[in-house]
Amino acid sequence: MRTLSFIGSDKNAGKTTILNFVYRRLQENSKGKTPVCLASIGINGEDIDFYENQQKPTISLYKGSYFITAGEHLQELTGKYEILHNFTSPDFKKVYVFGECLFDFQIILEGPNNKQEILRMKKKVEELLPNSYLLIDGSIDRQFLAHPAVSDAFYFAVLLSTRKEQFQKTKDLLFPLSLHVCPQKQKDFLKGCLEEDTRSLLFGESNELLYHGKEIPFLDVKLQRMCLKYKNRKCSLYLNGALSKSLYPLLAPLKNLTIILDNFTLYQNISVHDNHGRIFGPRLLLLNPVKVQRIFLKQETSRYPLSAPENIHVHNLFREDLNEIRI
Amino acid sequence: MKLEFEQKIVPDGLYEELGFDGFLSFFDMDIPLLPRKILRPLKAEKGKEHFRILKDLQKQVDQQKLDLERIIAQSRKLPLLDFLLPFFENQSLEQFHLYSLGKFVYENLVLQEIEMECSIAPELSKCCLKIKEILETHSQKKFSGLRYTPEEKGLREKIEKLEQELSAKLSQYEHEIYEQTGVRMIYPYPKELSQDAENLSKILNCKLLSVTCKQDINLVNYRLSQSVKNIIAEKNTLAKKLSHLMEKKLTKINKELYPFFRSFRRYYKERKNQTFYYVLLLVKHRQSLCLPKFQTSLGCKLKNAILPSLQTQKKEKYLPLNLDLDRGASVLFGANMTGKTTVLKTIYFQLTAIRMGLPVCAESIQLHFPEQVELYLKSAGNIRWNLSGFGQEIEFFTKEIFPSAYILVDELFQSTDPIGGAELSRIILREFCHKDLVLFCTSHYPEVLYLQDISLFRMKDVDFNEEIGHALTLSDLMEKIPYKLERILPENIGNAFKESRKPLYIALHFPLAESIKEKIREQLKG
Numbered sequence: 001m002r003t004l005s006f007i008g009s010d011k012n013a014g015k016t017t018i019l020n021f022v023y024r025r026l027q028e029n030s031k032g033k034t035p036v037c038l039a040s041i042g043i044n045g046e047d048i049d050f051y052e053n054q055q056k057p058t059i060s061l062y063k064g065s066y067f068i069t070a071g072e073h074l075q076e077l078t079g080k081y082e083i084l085h086n087f088t089s090p091d092f093k094k095v096y097v098f099g100e101c102l103f104d105f106q107i108i109l110e111g112p113n114n115k116q117e118i119l120r121m122k123k124k125v126e127e128l129l130p131n132s133y134l135l136i137d138g139s140i141d142r143q144f145l146a147h148p149a150v151s152d153a154f155y156f157a158v159l160l161s162t163r164k165e166q167f168q169k170t171k172d173l174l175f176p177l178s179l180h181v182c183p184q185k186q187k188d189f190l191k192g193c194l195e196e197d198t199r200s201l202l203f204g205e206s207n208e209l210l211y212h213g214k215e216i217p218f219l220d221v222k223l224q225r226m227c228l229k230y231k232n233r234k235c236s237l238y239l240n241g242a243l244s245k246s247l248y249p250l251l252a253p254l255k256n257l258t259i260i261l262d263n264f265t266l267y268q269n270i271s272v273h274d275n276h277g278r279i280f281g282p283r284l285l286l287l288n289p290v291k292v293q294r295i296f297l298k299q300e301t302s303r304y305p306l307s308a309p310e311n312i313h314v315h316n317l318f319r320e321d322l323n324e325i326r327i
Numbered sequence: 328m329k330l331e332f333e334q335k336i337v338p339d340g341l342y343e344e345l346g347f348d349g350f351l352s353f354f355d356m357d358i359p360l361l362p363r364k365i366l367r368p369l370k371a372e373k374g375k376e377h378f379r380i381l382k383d384l385q386k387q388v389d390q391q392k393l394d395l396e397r398i399i400a401q402s403r404k405l406p407l408l409d410f411l412l413p414f415f416e417n418q419s420l421e422q423f424h425l426y427s428l429g430k431f432v433y434e435n436l437v438l439q440e441i442e443m444e445c446s447i448a449p450e451l452s453k454c455c456l457k458i459k460e461i462l463e464t465h466s467q468k469k470f471s472g473l474r475y476t477p478e479e480k481g482l483r484e485k486i487e488k489l490e491q492e493l494s495a496k497l498s499q500y501e502h503e504i505y506e507q508t509g510v511r512m513i514y515p516y517p518k519e520l521s522q523d524a525e526n527l528s529k530i531l532n533c534k535l536l537s538v539t540c541k542q543d544i545n546l547v548n549y550r551l552s553q554s555v556k557n558i559i560a561e562k563n564t565l566a567k568k569l570s571h572l573m574e575k576k577l578t579k580i581n582k583e584l585y586p587f588f589r590s591f592r593r594y595y596k597e598r599k600n601q602t603f604y605y606v607l608l609l610v611k612h613r614q615s616l617c618l619p620k621f622q623t624s625l626g627c628k629l630k631n632a633i634l635p636s637l638q639t640q641k642k643e644k645y646l647p648l649n650l651d652l653d654r655g656a657s658v659l660f661g662a663n664m665t666g667k668t669t670v671l672k673t674i675y676f677q678l679t680a681i682r683m684g685l686p687v688c689a690e691s692i693q694l695h696f697p698e699q700v701e702l703y704l705k706s707a708g709n710i711r712w713n714l715s716g717f718g719q720e721i722e723f724f725t726k727e728i729f730p731s732a733y734i735l736v737d738e739l740f741q742s743t744d745p746i747g748g749a750e751l752s753r754i755i756l757r758e759f760c761h762k763d764l765v766l767f768c769t770s771h772y773p774e775v776l777y778l779q780d781i782s783l784f785r786m787k788d789v790d791f792n793e794e795i796g797h798a799l800t801l802s803d804l805m806e807k808i809p810y811k812l813e814r815i816l817p818e819n820i821g822n823a824f825k826e827s828r829k830p831l832y833i834a835l836h837f838p839l840a841e842s843i844k845e846k847i848r849e850q851l852k853g
Binding site: 017021063071074075076078079080081082083084086088089090095097099102103104105162299300316317318319321322323 | 359362363406407409410421422423424426427468470471472473475479483486487490511512513516517518519520542566569570572573574576577
């Protein structure tokens with residue numbers, strides 16, 4: 001089973017359109033031989049954006065496809081699907097139905113937004129549909145999505161807006177995609193130290209452990225003290241919690257520090273240059289590489305050029321010949 | 328299944344120290360039907376009934392009428408239905424509810440076959456058969472889909488045909504757009520074209536497309552032909568009709584199922600209880616636990632009782648506890664570090680487990696049901712409650728004590744000066760020795776040895792006589808302590824009193840100042 005997750009840089013970045021497109025293309029490519037299952041973390045597929053009162057693209061499923069969604073969204077679909085499994089309490093906070101479409105229909109996808117439940121779901125899908133694609137409608141603020149056990153690869157829906165703030169969000173989303181992965185030696189060291197609840201690790205040049213934090217990094221006062229204490233030594237800081245706006249100015253002056261983010265979602269909307277033009281001193285690396293399958297653009301403007309990382313395919317669904325786009 | 332005690336049954340520190348968590352983890356099992364159970368103390372009648380059921384089931388297991396491993400394996404297949412019971416009662420079960428309900432009744436029938444004549448609530452279980460029949464009538468593929476009537480089937484076929492037709496029409500439509508404009512479009516994805524796009528004029532003139540200008544781009548969208556629109560409309564009408572029929576079907580199924588709701592709810596509850604009993608017995612078997620035997624007379628007889636956390640720590644050096652406590656007051660007399668408190672804690676652990684309905688770690692236990700178990704461990708007091716150690720001990724004895732309670736007290740009134748403490752100990756023991764309860768306490772006071780109507784015990788001690796002056800470390804000493812309990816017969820009370828000089832012998836084995844040791848020796852000789 002291959003799990004492909006979808007992330008949008010902003011609202012109306014075209015994520016649902018991309019999900020529909022990739023889903024449809026996978027169906028066509030495999031000629032129905034490889035099952036495709038759609039799931040979500042959170043909720044998606046409503047036809048109206050209640051905040052902006054705008055029509056939204058819906059999620060359309062074809063006969064023979066599979067889905068996982070909350071039971072409450074199936075009321076209108078009685079008789080139009082078959083059930084493979086019900087995910088219920090105590091393992092799940094809500095009832096989620098794993099079903100197969102007997103007809104083409106539109107659906108609202110809703111899934112759990114925590115790692116344990118998603119992993120349990122994946123296990124079941126793998127058991128019942130071993131050679132399948134699982135498409136997860138994701139969200140950048142769900143950091144667990146980037147865990148290697150959850151997603152095998154990502155599709156990004158990126159909005160190039162005329163609004164500066166939205167464009168900045170896009171830049172911030174794309175920035176960590178160009179980060180390098182930490183050296184194998186450090187990877188091995190980290191793998192040996194990491195525990196399920198590890199949130200941060202501070203270690204020296206010879207991999208001597210200086211601090212092992214289990215609190216959310218931006219709330220971990222001891223971690224912050226230790227970082228300052230060793231500011232003149234060459235150290236590495238592994239973070240399994242957001243490099244947040246409050247943590248950023250504290251770490252910014254530490255030029256001897258290398259920050260290893262567990263995954264790209266931990267880099268949260270922070271520019272490498274802060275408002276006062278100060279440069280962010282630490283070097284940034286990733287522990288788990290980002291496997292970007294494709295970036296899809298939705299361009300409201302051509303004013304801001306996009307600097308996508310090399311070797312990543314960038315497409316525009318609305319401007320290119322769709323037959324030429326590979327997924 | 329995750330077992331937990333109701334809060335405040337066992338004081339926090341003690342819960343941890345005695346390893347209740349570890350003991351309860353014996354019962355951890357992946358059984359969807361019983362995800363979590365909070366154990367509450369049982370009243371005597373309920374508790375005895377609970378263990379009677381367990382005993383009866385155990386008999387069936389012994390007679391090989393019940394295969395517990397097989398039963399648990401099958402029980403794991405039964406889904407938890409708590410989430411759908413309100414819908415069942417409200418006659419608003421959805422298709423996915425029916426799947427879980429069907430799965431339950433189906434797997435439950437298999438379980439009943441394994442249980443054979445030991446099957447639970449045979450009368451109530453008939454409702455499961457009825458539910459299965461109804462569900463099988465209306466569903467297919469092991470309840471995963473609804474069964475169609477010929478009318479519904481006809482509608483489905485028509486919809487499928489229209490979907491194929493629509494797909495063909497849309498392909499043709501996309502092709503025509505390409506023919507007319509040279510632009511490849513895939514329905515329903517719109518296209519954005521710049522103002523200077525070379526085929527813009529062709530697109531603007533194409534009746535198959537609509538163009539709206541948005542900022543600096545042209546947004547090209549679809550203008551579906553009437554025939555395509557008709558297919559979509561027809562498909563929607565048929566889909567609506569099918570939805571209506573399905574809704575009616577669901578209402579009918581709910582109506583047919585509803586008469587069995589109450590019986591089913593009772594049966595489901597019974598099944599959960601029964602599964603709990605199976606788990607208890609399976610763990611009893613796997614961990615070599617025992618079921619307590621209840622007697623009408625007051626007292627408690629433990630044979631090879633174990634404190635699991637201590638056994639894990641001490642491994643083969645661990646000695647189980649054997650003790651026979653009668654009604655009234657009993658005193659455990661003995662030197663320091665001989666394991667008196669551990670004896671109390673072991674008894675407390677066993678009594679608490681029984682009180683909560685669990686099989687226990689012992690070869691056998693015979694007792695009256697421990698409806699009330701109180702334990703007092705020596706304390707240094709509590710500043711927050713403004714109580715000294717003595718105050719806390721006095722407060723302990725102000726608790727309401729019901730008949731047949733078990734009261735366990737460590738170092739009775741050692742919390743105050745020895746003269747007053749000994750006197751209070753005698754008063755308390757005299758007060759309790761004729762009551763309908765079991766009071767078991769430890770004490771150092773020799774004064775209590777001569778009280779009438781009190782059972783006396785002592786911890787067997789290390790014989791130091793030959794080793795006086797021989798250097799000993801604390802761990803050496805711990806190794807030598809036999810941790811064995813024995814009854815003091817009236818004729819041996821004098822010897823027991825001598826044993827109270829053991830702390831002096833023990834002290835001699837430690838590297839104390841020679842002047843101190845000399846004084847200890849003089850004391851011993853005197």
